[in-house]
Amino acid sequence: MANPVPPRDRTDQPWRSEGAPPPPPQPPPKRKMPGGWGGLILTALIVYLIANLVLSFFNQGDEPTISYTEFSKQVASDNVTKIYAKGDAIQGQLKKEQPTPDDSDSRAKNYTKFTTQRPSFADDDLWANLEKHDVTVTAEPVVQERSFLSNLLISLAPMLLLVVLWIFIARRMSQGMGGGAGGMLGRKQPPKPVELEPGKKRTTFDDVAGIDEVEGELNDVVDFLKNPDAYRAMGAKMPGGVLLAGPPGTGKTLLARAVAGEAGVPFFSASASEFIEMIVGVGASRVRELFAEARKVAPSIIFIDEIDTIGRARGGGSGMGGHDEREQTLNQILTEMDGFSGSEGVIVIAATNRSDVLDPALTRPGRFDRIVNVSPPDRDGRESILKIHTRQIPLADDVNLAQVARTTPGMTGAELSNLANEAALLAVKRKQKQVTQSDLSEALEKVQLGAERPLVMPDEERRRTAYHESGHALLGMLQPGADPVRKITIVPRGRALGVTLSTPDSDKYAYTEEYLRGRIIGALGGMAAEQVVYGVVTTGAENDLEQVTNIARGMVARWGMSEKVGRLSALPNDAQQAYGLAAAPDTLDTIDGEMRRIVDECYEEACRKLRDHRDQLDALAAALLENETLEEADAYRVAGVTRFTKD
16 A cells, blocks of 8 residues: 655655655755854954953053152162163162052052153263162163063963864754754753663563453554554554553553564653753654654654643643644644554554543544543452562462452552552561561551551540441441441551441442442441440541542432432532532532432431441440451451351
């Protein structure tokens, strides 16, 4: 299949040609001296003149020019030791210092050497007077001055230094301007994309687990890169780009590297933020250079991480409109991708956490026309991910990764990797040779609940905390369909004084009204227990009430679980920010009333159940006060509740 749009020959060529003969090779551009040689000569001349002025200033010594009358007085007082005469100009030296005359331009307070001028009309028999006072008349100047050659060499030194500095700057600028204009403006060299060297161990799909359905989507890309001729023969083209969208930590970057590793092609990776600079146009230039490099070694893969940094929808009035650096960079990416064709063999993969804010032009067919959603793994996927991340970790025989996977619903691959690493760190601290199941359990508690705090609580506070957590746990055991209780502890962790951990046996993707009401009843169990036992309400239920409010708001305003509000979505997903702006006032009042009704009904149900099972509540609290932590089996045994498991 012919290539309808040939690639650019040069990155700085703003057009493409088709059918025209290739241009003759151009000789490398000559480096020009910034400002030209004329500028250099003019600058050198100015430096030379300034140097001479400075030297002439410093060449003036501290010798004052005194009056001839003062000179005659010094001779008469027998204070002159020698003189040098050239015409009527006289230089001399005194035996004793004398104060500098007021009319002298000397910078010294006293002087011994001096200069003077003998008037032409003087008739004072100077020679006889000098002989009388034993003044030596020398043949060499008393005041020595630098020669012209010395002055010339000294004045040329700064000029030579200037020439060397000028040439050095010119070469640096010539190198800096090789990638395009902007060297004078401080443009940095474009970041070199990361290319995996041939022969290195490549990331493959064997290093990726838990997202098999995504691997199936990307296998088409791998097959095209391995067998492009089969696709060309059928007239098929691969997508110009693949957009990986999903929450942080789900393995989007790992997937892109795995695609390149499976296909055995060069992999160019860059973060979208690396294209952005203060100077408008630099980002677009870097995009051109990156795509040009990928074309040279095609077939290849370009990976752009966090593309929403530059790919947000345009026209929002931010920055400088069409001249904004982000928009120019985005426009360049759109232009480069639009020029791709199947025979070019370059595929762009991008990753984002916010696919909803991307510009529509970026996701239209022909650019990122295949969007792959990367979701957190299911239970089997989590077990596979844990096996990958524990390949280099020695595990004890009692380690059950399937059990760990069951108790970690919703965790992403990055979080599971962190869990395995925390367990290994804990084993090292304990000076063990292997990681045990206990290490993994404590690492999970640290990741999910926070680190333990060495907090000493008063006995009454500790007892109230035990009843609070026992209320959560007992209602979770008694409520039909509730998540099983995994652990209860009154050891302070993070910001909490105690924690009750409940996780489902299997992943849930849809929730019934009964299950959500059970979640609310369980969350209110701590407050209800304090009310039943002590008749007071404390601040310890703050986080519980936040969970209750979010669940009740979702039931009423988003999921149609209220007869009064009806089957509609009255508030958006981010209702906490937009609350009060997305619905009519009457609707908001109705939502508020229904939320209160549901929460009040659940609270009454929680208090009633705890009163009916007060003996079990007391037993759980007593066991917590004695042991501080109860595992799943012990908690159900103490409460006298049968634990039904279902897989």
